[in-house]
Amino acid sequence: MRPVLEAAGLGVRYRRAWALRDCSLAVPAGRVAALVGPNGAGKTTLMLAAVGLLRPSRGGVRVRGEVAFVAQDKPLYESFTVAETLAFGRRMNTRWDDRAALDRLGTLGIPLDRKVGRLSGGQQAQVALTLALARRPDLLVLDEPLANLDPLARHDVMRTIMAEVARRELTVLLSSHVVSDLEETCDWLIVLNGGRLQVSGGIEELLDGHVALTGPVELAGGGSPDGKPVAGGLGGAAVVSASRTPRQVALLVRGAPVLDPRWRARRPGLEELVMAYLRSPESAALPGLAGVGA
Numbered sequence: 001m002r003p004v005l006e007a008a009g010l011g012v013r014y015r016r017a018w019a020l021r022d023c024s025l026a027v028p029a030g031r032v033a034a035l036v037g038p039n040g041a042g043k044t045t046l047m048l049a050a051v052g053l054l055r056p057s058r059g060g061v062r063v064r065g066e067v068a069f070v071a072q073d074k075p076l077y078e079s080f081t082v083a084e085t086l087a088f089g090r091r092m093n094t095r096w097d098d099r100a101a102l103d104r105l106g107t108l109g110i111p112l113d114r115k116v117g118r119l120s121g122g123q124q125a126q127v128a129l130t131l132a133l134a135r136r137p138d139l140l141v142l143d144e145p146l147a148n149l150d151p152l153a154r155h156d157v158m159r160t161i162m163a164e165v166a167r168r169e170l171t172v173l174l175s176s177h178v179v180s181d182l183e184e185t186c187d188w189l190i191v192l193n194g195g196r197l198q199v200s201g202g203i204e205e206l207l208d209g210h211v212a213l214t215g216p217v218e219l220a221g222g223g224s225p226d227g228k229p230v231a232g233g234l235g236g237a238a239v240v241s242a243s244r245t246p247r248q249v250a251l252l253v254r255g256a257p258v259l260d261p262r263w264r265a266r267r268p269g270l271e272e273l274v275m276a277y278l279r280s281p282e283s284a285a286l287p288g289l290a291g292v293g294a
């Protein structure tokens, strides 16, 4: 499927420091992509470059179609009522879908005559999201849409996104620190770490392509110079991360290892996969982009 978002060799530098380096990725149409990484990883920088608010220092990024962006601080006019906020959006946008916006706010029980500043954090997040969706974008970019929301509000925001994705073809890129919030909704994963792209791919394919192993410590061998064990019987599969106790070793490996029967193998969870890559900044899994990463 044609990518809606595509970056090639993208690099962004603020004064002397690189916030993003050599980032090449493609998100296919209709995907809901989770952008994860620790503080300062470059997530906001990638989003700002994608929506055209930051000029790349190197390479490029392109979006096919219309893009709507909700920034981290949900910029809404607090002294406007919800109705006035909608009217403003209607005047500013030619593709505006007023009916869908009113339906959504009605379903959520958000009063149109209430000043935005008097709404709860969750309701304000929903208004910001509703305004972005009313513009009928092809790509919706959300910078930490779930930050500061309670679990119920987080669930409601994700449900709103899913309902829109089910209604029409929409590609979503959303950043979050809480991987467990993304598991049900997202089907594409992008991991950034220290300004570098570590992972970009379909979540199911990524989980199918990795194995979590535990086994007796003697299977791990002596250890390589970078601290990872040189694991026995793995048939060339790459060790993404490793941890050991005096008796046991636990590995996350990429590829299909030929196993020594003493290993216990299982499919990893999403959070486990993300954590393994974040712990090993030198590892990369970028399927479909030949020549990039490991």
Ligand SMILES: Nc1ncnc2c1ncn2[C@@H]1O[C@H](COP(=O)(O)OP(=O)(O)OP(=O)(O)O)[C@@H](O)[C@H]1O
Pocket (backbone or CB within 6 Å): 014, 015, 018, 019, 037, 038, 039, 040, 041, 042, 043, 044, 045, 046
């Ligand atoms: N306007 C700026 N001027 C200088 N440096 C900046 C600027 N904005 C961001 N940076 C730096 O660029 C790097 C990436 O920042 P960015 O905000 O993209 O990370 P992030 O992954 O979104 O982080 P967080 O999860 O904390 O929001 C950080 O080291 C940050 O300090």
